Amino acid sequence: MATWAIYKRELKTYFQSPSTYIVIALIFLLMGMIFQNIMAEFSDLSMRSQQMGMWGQQQQAPNVTHMVIRGVFYVMFSLILFSIPLLSMRLLAEEKSRGTLEMIVTCPVGDWSLIMGKYLALVSVGVFMIILSSLFPLMVWYVGKPGSVPEWPIVGSLWIGLLLIFAAYSAFGLMASSMTENQMAAGVVTLIGLLLWNMMGDFQIEQFPQVNTILKEMSASQHTENFLTGVLALKDFVFYILSSFLFLFIASKTLDARRWRV
Amino acid sequence: MATNHTDSMLRKIFMVIPILGLVCLAVSIGIAIHDNQFTLVTYIGMAVGVLLFLTLFVKAEVANLKYYLNVFVYSALVFGICVVGYLFARQYKHQIDLTKQNLYSLDxxxxxxxxxxxxxxxxxxxxxxxxxxxxxxxxxxxxxxxxxxxxxxxxxxxxxxxxxxxxxxxxxxxxxxxxxxxxxxxxxxxxxxxxxxxxxNAMTNAILEVTAQGNTRIYFTTGHGELPLDAKTPTRRGEEPGPSLGMFKQLITPRGMECASLDLLAKGAVPDDATAVVIAAPTGDFSAPEIASLRAYLEKGGRLLVAIGPSIEQQRSEPYTRLAGLLGEYGIALPDDIILDMLAAQLGNAAKPIVGDMDPNHPITKDLVNTRYRATLTLARPVETTSVKDNRIQATELIRSSEQSFLWPTSEALKGERPTAPKESQLKAEPIGVAVSMEPPQVPGVDKIKSPKTFRLVVYGSGDLVYGALQNQLFARLMVNSMSWLTQREEALDIAPRCLPGTPIILDLGQQKVMFVFAVLLLPGLLFFGGVSYSLLRRRK
Missing domain, CATH: 3.40.30.10 (Glutaredoxin)
Structure with a gap:
């Protein structure tokens, strides 16, 4: 019940804050521009393959799901990384700096209720963005029907991937926000942390291939590849769910410790 | 009092630890520079150094230490549980490939x-x-x-x-x-x-090659003008090796099929160890005893592949009477005509018949239907199915020529006459069959692959397929699939490459404008102005 109350309050705060709309509008402006570019290039390629066919030369026509839809969603996967610090930095840091966290902690509200309420509110913002992103496949469907429509199962895989990644990044942002009173510091820590989490798979230590393998397995970007190709792998689901749980757990422990910290 | 004393001790210790960290970091980097390489020890040293340095930000009080220890121990514990959970999930390797063409999973x-x-x-x-x-x-x-x-x-x-x-x-x-x-x-x-x-295809066949038992034996008939299995070794310098079925052999031996020649007249019967017999483009007819041996073999559930082109190749007027008679018993007619194709003529390939439609369900052709391989045959004769001797036989037309094909009697070709393009009305509305397969119909509930040896027959109306098996991708794959199907070795069937289907979209100017307005202006604009106005209004209230 407490979780629900906090969730509603937090969601209201999100959707009444102009910064949320500015962040989402910026993301969709970038996505729209990239979508427009990829679509124009796709149209050119389609025309070229048709012309080659008329001249008797074989050229594989491009595939709209793999080129356009995957292209746009790939960009969205990256943009989420930059949007999470902006959306999550205030979650707990603001409560701390205003002193309202002490009030909440003294109420009969468990740490997990507080954490989950705020976390689910942030994930709901992600769901809102994912719903909005469906407009791109719908536009492709509209101009491509009946023969050149997107492969909806792959679009579904991209949505699931986006949701899981958004959830894991949100948990990380919440954890960072729980560790400091300064919103800016929370945002910077989240951004750097998420960048490192994504790039750790690219670090190559030549002498230790085993270390490289471990870093790759732990890297967030490594687990997005399957979703982008339309493959749902159990290990990717487990990775993002467990990562979210771990970050939320650390956030709850950090809150819990405030009670007896000097 | 005691706590204060402990706290002051802790403060002193925590002043030294970051310095130790810095020293550790500097030494590790120094060693790496000295040795000109970063080793595991230097990496660990650097990591420990950074961790120790970070204690600079720790408030050195007993209560805080308890807090840090508590968070650390619990987090480490949960991290361990998460790692074990992930490794467990990773071991199962369960995944669902949502792509229509199963691009990321095996056939x-x-x-x-x-x-x-x-x-x-x-x-x-x-x-x-x-x-x-x-x-x-x-x-x-x-x-x-x-x-x-x-x-x-x-x-x-x-x-x-x-x-x-x-x-x-x-x-x-x-x-x-x-x-x-x-x-x-x-x-x-x-x-x-x-x-x-x-x-x-490459990987599965490589595994198949090293694991093949080698108990599949294919016999190639000889003595009727068929090409030899192995090329004649050149006797002089510069001489080219003679023509042979070597290329065909090269295709099937890696799939665990042994090839051998068979002189039916000398042997008197098809050997018992024959998994299949191939009659590869003969130029002469078979004798009556040979036909009797083949008939006996087929009646015992034998498997036979016949590739037989028009008799114009041999300049004979009465060709293959006995062989055609044997095939006729199984409901296959080989009219002595040549298939000519107007579509090929329009594309500048004389009037050579184009390999047109293929059966989408038969194991030999089903994976080839959607590939972009196309081929023309130099010479082909029609292969037709007639009334079947045994109604337990099921015939499948594997390959047909294009819809613009027509038949030209071999007798006219032998007279040296040139074919004249037929009128539109004379063109066959239906494409002409070039290859046929025969087998007993499938019994519901019985796995064909695992069922005991049953009669199987494949007839191609052209010799090009066996001769040109390596030069032409389509012919090669047809031959491999035919031999795999005949020998009931499904695993040796050729695996079709999976490629993305083309889904072209050509946008007109209007559509491009609408897309731009919607994706770049309308959606972000609505979110920005709508959202900001809404939140400002809510705040005023």
Whole structure:
């Protein structure tokens, strides 16, 4: 019940804050521009393959799901990384700096209720963005029907991937926000942390291939590849769910410790 | 009082620890610079140094220490649980491929073959880029625990590469080489074969080659003008090896099929160990005793492939009477005509018949239907199905020519007359059959592949398929599939490369404008102005 109350309050705060709309509008402006570019290039390629066919030369026509839809969603996967610090930095840091966290902690509200309420509110913002992103496949469907429509199962895989990644990044942002009173510091820590989490798979230590393998397995970007190709792998689901749980757990422990910290 | 004393002690300790951290970091970097390389020790030293330095930000009080310890221990515990959970999930390797063409999973044929694999196969990649082949390892490893993969960098890990090469029984491994070993059999191939084109076909067939038992024996008839199995060795310098069925042999032997010649007149019967018999483009007819041997073989459930072109090739007027008679008993008619194709003529390929439609359900052709392989036959005769001797036989028309084909009697060709283009009304509305397969109909609930030996027959109306099997992708795949189907070895069927279907969209100017307005202006604009106005209004209230 407490979780629900906090969730509603937090969601209201999100959707009444102009910064949320500015962040989402910026993301969709970038996505729209990239979508427009990829679509124009796709149209050119389609025309070229048709012309080659008329001249008797074989050229594989491009595939709209793999080129356009995957292209746009790939960009969205990256943009989420930059949007999470902006959306999550205030979650707990603001409560701390205003002193309202002490009030909440003294109420009969468990740490997990507080954490989950705020976390689910942030994930709901992600769901809102994912719903909005469906407009791109719908536009492709509209101009491509009946023969050149997107492969909806792959679009579904991209949505699931986006949701899981958004959830894991949100948990990380919440954890960072729980560790400091300064919103800016929370945002910077989240951004750097998420960048490192994504790039750790690219670090190559030549002498230790085993270390490289471990870093790759732990890297967030490594687990997005399957979703982008339309493959749902159990290990990717487990990775993002467990990562979210771990970050939320650390956030709850950090809150819990405030009670007896000097 | 005691707590204050402990706290002051802690403060002193926590003043020293960050300095120690800095020293540790500097020493580690110093060692790395001195040795000109970063080792595991230097990495660990640097990490410890950074961690110790971070204690600078820790408030050195007993209560805080308890807090840090508490958070650390619990977090480490949960982290451990998460790692174990992830490793557990990783081991199951369960995944769903949502792509329509199953681009990221193995074909059912490969899966069936790998599930039934009873021997261990060692697969060693000698490459500097193992990451390129992790998908292959994962996909194949998921299907069979008998496949043992190993990646060795032959440039960096010279000693290990040499030891492994000795184990595999090869001389010196070359970079970018793949070696498969099963028992005594070893196969070497370039990893490039996996990167270019159809990796699954290459890999499954390589595994098949090293695990094949070699109990599949194919006999090729001789004595009727058929090409020999092996080319005649040149006797003089500069002389080219004679024509042969060597290319065809090269295609099927790696799939565990042994090839042998068969002189039916000398042997008197088809040998008992024959899995199938091939009559590859004869130029003369078979004698009555030979036909009797073939008939007896087929009645016992034999398998026969006949590739027989028009008799114009041999300048004969009464060709293949006995052989055609035998096939006639099984409901196959071979009219002595030549197929000419107006579509090919329009495309500048004389009037050679184009391989048009293929049966989408038959194992020989089903994977070839959606490929973009196209081919023309030099000469082809129609292969028709008539009333069948035994109604337990099921005929399938495998290949047809294009809809613009027509028949030209061989007798006219033999007179030296030139074919004249037929009128529109004379063109056959239906394409003409060029290949037919025959087998007993499938009994519901009985697996054809695992059922006991049953009669099977494939007839091609052209000799091009066996001669040109290696030059033409389509012919090669048709031949491999025909032999695999005849010998009931589904795993040896050719695996079609899976490619993305083209879904072109050509936008007109209007559509481009609408897309721009919607994606770049309307959606972000609505979110920005709508959202900001809404939140400002709410705040005023």
């Amino acid at each position: 059912a044929k490969s899966k069936n073959f790998l599930h039934g694999l009873g021997k261990d196969v060692q697969i060693v990649f000698f490459t500097a880029n193992p990451e390129l082949f992790r998908d292959v390892e994962e996909m194949y490893g998921n299907e069979s625990s008998h496949l043992k993969f190993k990646f060795i960098n032959p440039i960096r890990e010279v000693a290990e590469a040499t030891t492994m090469a000795a184990k595999l029984g090869i001389t010196k491994p070359t970079p970018n080489e793949l070696v498969l070993k099963c028992g005594d059999k070893t196969k070497r191939m370039s990893v490039g074969e996996l990167l270019q084109g159809n990796y699954e």
